Ligand SMILES: Cc1ncc(COP(=O)(O)O)c(C=O)c1O
């Protein structure tokens with residue numbers, strides 16, 4: 162028997178892998194020391210665990226341990242990267258290039274920096290959600306210090322040409338930060354060959370615990386530094402003060418090790434399930450995939466169903482946990498700025514669902530989801546006056562709507 | 566968003582989904598809302614010319630569960646009422662019956678608007694003045 166609802170929102174967060182939990186448990190009670198306590202075995206034991214985890218994490222992205230700065234998650238990593246670089250390289254310039262479909266932790270940090278005197282360019286992605294190297298290069302100015310482009314998008318899963326952007330950035334002497342929260346642990350990310358200077362990621366999107374993340378900060382070619390955003394004991398080579406979250410770090414490390422070992426095989430399995438889900442749902446008329454299907458994370462699909470409203474659809478698919486891109490604006494439920502900035506047509510005359518598959522997703526669950534979503538969409542279209550008009554060949558744009 | 570049991574019931578078993586012949590003289594059609602606002606409601610009534618009684622009512626709604634429930638409930642209430650009685654249906658009656666939270670009040674307003682629009686359409690077809698809609702919009 163399938164247990165309902167089925168979790169298909171792994172881009173929001175992932176369940177913790179039991180193997181991660183097992184690795185963490187002793188560090189809550191038995192080895193509870195402060196990794197900064199240098200004078201006794203309690204501290205040594207904690208430090209040892211942190212060092213080991215740092216290696217596991219660094220290895221996953223082909224970095225060295227010293228380049229991993231622990232944070233509370235990707236939000237903090239993004240803040241530290243952007244604010245830290247802006248403050249550290251202020252005399253070099255004040256211009257930052259990013260994209261208007263980045264995560265809020267990037268967009269809002271940029272907005273904040275604009276108030277501090279930064280100049281920010283928000284690029285518009287191509288219709289498939291990706292930016293091109295040429296586009297980014299064209300935005301570079303003499304005062305550009307940083308490019309921040311996400312690796313894989315959290316809403317549609319499209320993957321940016323990071324390696325090429327990094328190569329181009331280095332040619333111009335500009336740093337590249339990437340929010341790789343959705344990508345690290347899912348697809349191979351190699352900070353060296355990908356020419357990345359700073360990368361944000363987090364434990365809870367890769368079957369590790371919540372509240373622990375990291376910022377990769379390159380130490381060689383070039384040596385990158387960020388100004389600390391938290392004053393205190395000077396932990397993490399002075400870039401992030403605060404007693405280390407040892408249990409979280411141990412779990413994060415284990416999660417990275419598991420990802421490293423299982424990613425290749427798991428990616429193939431997930432892509433197969435995702436493709437099945439997508440193929441089946443696209444048999445519904447007037448349904449469309451949002452974003453690139455060529456350059457995409459293996460576990461994500463985002464599908465729009467025209468003539469069905471978002472909130473109504475969410476109510477109809479209550480046996481699966483997914484997230485929805487758009488809903489009625491009248492109740493001030495904002496439509497997804499990501500989809501809006503992709504320039505989806507007919508704005509809200511459609512609704513979209515984001516499916517994020519994960520390590521614990523089974524084929525049986527996907528089969529159920531296919532049926533469940535199809536049933537809901539068909540039922541709602543039977544109820545939808547817009548669907549009826551569409552079927553009668555009436556152009557919705559030709560109608561004078563009494564907007565309220 | 567937690568929905569009341571009544572909203573869920575109307576959503577799962579909507580009453581009177583369908584389409585009446587909008588070209589017929591004794592059918593009034595109200596189409597309100599806009600796709601960009603995320604809600605469009607179409608409500609139709611079929612009126613007995615002699616008695617002024619609404620003999621049938623149908624709806625189709627593109628919108629959230631509360632909008633679907635509001636229009637479904639409206640069709641239930643309309644059937645058997647005279648046009649004049651139908652005009653007294655207030656959106657707050659719908660809010661109360663469905664236990665709609667404040668953010669969903671506009672879904673009920675839409676239903677009331679749809680009722681008025683359908684009645685106006687019917688009156689116009691009958692050569693009568695449309696009644697002025699005094700309802701403020703949210
Ligand atoms: C692309 C991206 N960046 C940043 C974050 C924030 O991560 P965290 O929850 O670890 O702060 C998320 C998660 O929602 C994300 O998807």
Ligand code: FES
Pocket residue numbers: 489490491492603604628629630631632668669671672
């Ligand atoms: S129709 Fe807009 S929230 Fe119900």
